[in-house]
Amino acid sequence: MTVAPAPLSEPLDLKIVGGIVLDGSGAPGYRSDVGICGDRIAAIADLSRSPAGRTLDAAGKIVAPGFIDVHGHDDLMFLEKPDLSWKTTQGVTTVVVGNCGMSAAPAPLAGNRAAALALLGKTPLFPDMATYLDALKDARPMINVATLVGHGNLRLAVMADPSGAPDPNEQRAMEHMLEEAMQAGAVGFSTGLAYEPGGYATPDELVGLARVAARHGRVHTSHIRNEADAVEASVEEVLGVGRAAACATVLSHHKCMMPRNWGRSAATLAKIDQARVEGLDVALDIYPYSGSSTILIPERAESLDEIRITWSTPHPECSGRYLADIAAQWRCSRTEAAQRLLPAGAIYFAMDEDEVKRIFRHPRCMVGSDGLPGDARPHPRLWGSFTRVLGRYARDSGLMSLESAVAKMTSLPAQVFGLEGRGILRPGASADVVVFDPDSILDLASWDEPTRPSQGIVAVLVNGVAVYPPAHRQARPGKVLRAK
Ligand code: ZN
Ligand code: CU
Numbered sequence: 001m002t003v004a005p006a007p008l009s010e011p012l013d014l015k016i017v018g019g020i021v022l023d024g025s026g027a028p029g030y031r032s033d034v035g036i037c038g039d040r041i042a043a044i045a046d047l048s049r050s051p052a053g054r055t056l057d058a059a060g061k062i063v064a065p066g067f068i069d070v071h072g073h074d075d076l077m078f079l080e081k082p083d084l085s086w087k088t089t090q091g092v093t094t095v096v097v098g099n100c101g102m103s104a105a106p107a108p109l110a111g112n113r114a115a116a117l118a119l120l121g122k123t124p125l126f127p128d129m130a131t132y133l134d135a136l137k138d139a140r141p142m143i144n145v146a147t148l149v150g151h152g153n154l155r156l157a158v159m160a161d162p163s164g165a166p167d168p169n170e171q172r173a174m175e176h177m178l179e180e181a182m183q184a185g186a187v188g189f190s191t192g193l194a195y196e197p198g199g200y201a202t203p204d205e206l207v208g209l210a211r212v213a214a215r216h217g218r219v220h221t222s223h224i225r226n227e228a229d230a231v232e233a234s235v236e237e238v239l240g241v242g243r244a245a246a247c248a249t250v251l252s253h254h255k256c257m258m259p260r261n262w263g264r265s266a267a268t269l270a271k272i273d274q275a276r277v278e279g280l281d282v283a284l285d286i287y288p289y290s291g292s293s294t295i296l297i298p299e300r301a302e303s304l305d306e307i308r309i310t311w312s313t314p315h316p317e318c319s320g321r322y323l324a325d326i327a328a329q330w331r332c333s334r335t336e337a338a339q340r341l342l343p344a345g346a347i348y349f350a351m352d353e354d355e356v357k358r359i360f361r362h363p364r365c366m367v368g369s370d371g372l373p374g375d376a377r378p379h380p381r382l383w384g385s386f387t388r389v390l391g392r393y394a395r396d397s398g399l400m401s402l403e404s405a406v407a408k409m410t411s412l413p414a415q416v417f418g419l420e421g422r423g424i425l426r427p428g429a430s431a432d433v434v435v436f437d438p439d440s441i442l443d444l445a446s447w448d449e450p451t452r453p454s455q456g457i458v459a460v461l462v463n464g465v466a467v468y469p470p471a472h473r474q475a476r477p478g479k480v481l482r483a484k
Contacts, residue, residue: 005046012052013037013464016435019058023425024065024410026403034063036431039463039477043427058435061458064406065425066093066143066432067386068413070285071252071368073097075104075147076121079135082476084142086373088460088468089453090386090443091434094481096417098148099252099370100223101192105132105149106177108156115295116152116195118343121374125153129181133480141478143462144432146417148190148221149181151209152198162197166205174205178212185482187417188219190252193234199225203240210245218483219281219417221250227292228257228350235268239275239282248281250416253370254359255292255351258303262352265359272364283416285368286360288388290353291447293372293379296346298338306349307334308447311376312341319376345372347379347447357399360389366413380450384443387454391442402438418483431464 012035020029021044033047043050069087072095077084087095097103102117107125117125126132129149136145154174155162166174178189189209192198210220220242224234235251242249251272256264272282293310301307307323318326318341327337338344359365367389371382386409394405414423421429434457441456460468465477 005049007049007051008035008043008047010037010042012042012047012050014054014056015047015050015052016056016058016063016433017047019061019063019435021425022062022064022403022406024407024423026407026411028403029062034425034433036461036464039431041425041427041429041431044425056435056459058458060437061435062402062438063425063433063435065410065423066434066460066462067091067409068419068423069095069369069386070366070413070417071096071099071370073099073119073370073372076123077373078141078145079123079139080121081373082139082142083470083474085453085470086371086383086451087143088470089457090384091436091457091460092143092386093432093434093460093462094144094146094419094422096146096148096187098150098186099190099221101150101152101190101195101198103147103150103153103190105129106153106157108153109158112156112162114152114156114196115343116192119295119345119372119374128184129186130184133184133482137480140476141480142467142476143478144422144481145478146187146419146481146483148188149178149186151189151191151201152195154178154209155197163200165200165202171205171208175208175212178209182212182216182218182483186218187483188213188221190221190223192223193225194223194227206241207244210241210247214245214247216483217418219248219250221252223252227255228261231256231261231264232267232271235271239271239280242280242282243275243278248416251282251284253292253368254284254286256355257292257350259352262355265355269359269362272362283364283366283412284359284362285366286356287368287370287381287385288356288360288393289379289381290351290356291347291349291379292351293345293347293381296338296341296344298335298342300348301334301338304348304350308347309341310345310347310372310378312344315341316376345375357393357397360393361400364412365408366416367409378450380443380445380447383445383451384454387441387456388443390436391456395438395441419481431461433461435459
């Protein structure tokens with residue numbers, strides 16, 4: 001005998017009926033309806049007798065928490081390209097920005113500059129985090145956003161000569177600025193030790209800053225110094241900062257570059273596990289591709305055969321072309337061609353995707369797109385990271401269950417970055433929801449068509465409001481998530 005469910009006392013705005021609920025925890029999916037009231041999940045139950053303003057039929061589909069992109073560079077895109085379609089089309093409802101040591105605030109002192117900041121966009125940077133977060137709120141973000149403070153920004157905002165070590169006053173000023181940013185709600189700080197000026201950081205400097213973050217229970221993320229020949233020492237360096245400051249640590253876009261280093265993740269992941277055994281909170285993220293992307297670095301031109309230009313200020317016509325072909329046409333060396341293209345960005349094909357998959361299986365590994373939405377011809381990770389993991393990694397190659405893959409994009413990142421009430425489907429949680437078709441979900445963005453939207457996403461809600469499929473008069477329901 002089955003008992004008919006009692007109708008809910010409060011009327012629902014929306015019910016999603018007949019789908020398989022993956023709640024984000026990694027637990028097995030089960031068939032249920034999901035009711036939404038305002039910006040909250042009201043019920044996960046049989047809602048056949050509960051009236052609702054709207055009903056979405058999800059038969060045969062998965063209903064999951066909206067995905068959390070832990071590694072975004074969309075800091076200024078919330079202002080420049082606010083529809084953020086590269087996120088909503090793949091089910092992303094929250095992004096953590098301010099990665100790799102660069103963020104929209106604080107702005108550099110007059111005269112200080114850093115090439116990597118060009119990756120963020122053209123909008124002038126903000127004097128401090130509070131001003132930036134207020135500007136984000138006023139701009140009405142399409143999806144939820146949390147931010148890290150870039151360590152490079154702190155150096156540029158404080159140090160007269162950011163290519164040296166900070167003197168005691170400068171160190172104090174950086175720590176003070178970080179403290180202010182934490183109070184404004186930043187979820188942590190990021191270092192970009194492979195870039196200028198982050199690469200000039202001293203161990204004491206980083207530990208001093210990480211102590212400020214640790215005091216607030218926030219994280220420290222790092223684009224490590226070297227992801228190729230010195231990858232193990234570089235992982236050890238960042239774990240050392242975490243240990244010395246007792247600060248939760250995230251290794252960004254973890255990888256081992258150049259064929260001679262493929263396989264060394266066995267050693268780097270062992271270091272991470274060792275640190276966790278000692279009690280340090282460590283996590284990491286990957287994007288699911290064999291190519292990486294950042295600014296064009298002429299020193300890499302001869303050591304790598306496949307380098308593809310993503311943008312170039314003096315030569316915009318070269319976007320999408322291979323550096324070797326440009327050099328051949330210009331009858332010069334690849335290094336010289338690279339220098340003539342600057343400022344520019346590039347994709348470097350130097351990773352083993354099987355190793356990327358192995359790293360992704362680590363229980364603390366999350367998905368971070370590292371997408372660069374300002375690029376003329378971006379790396380496809382911008383548009384396809386999440387659907388690629390679900391379609392190619394979970395379903396097609398059976399790397400893990402769909403439940404586990406979803407947990408790595410939802411509850412795990414919410415826990416690592418302290419995003420309360422996100423990344424999980426349960427009554428009372430924020431109504432960030434994605435409905436997708438498990439049979440057809442797939443990334444379509446490719447090296448040749450890098451901005452093609454994914455297939456298989458049925459609907460995406462941010463705080464209870466639909467952001468996908470896009471509406472004619474689109475509301476922008478995202479929230480600025482400030483750590484408390
Ligand atoms: Zn990075
Ligand atoms: Cu990055």
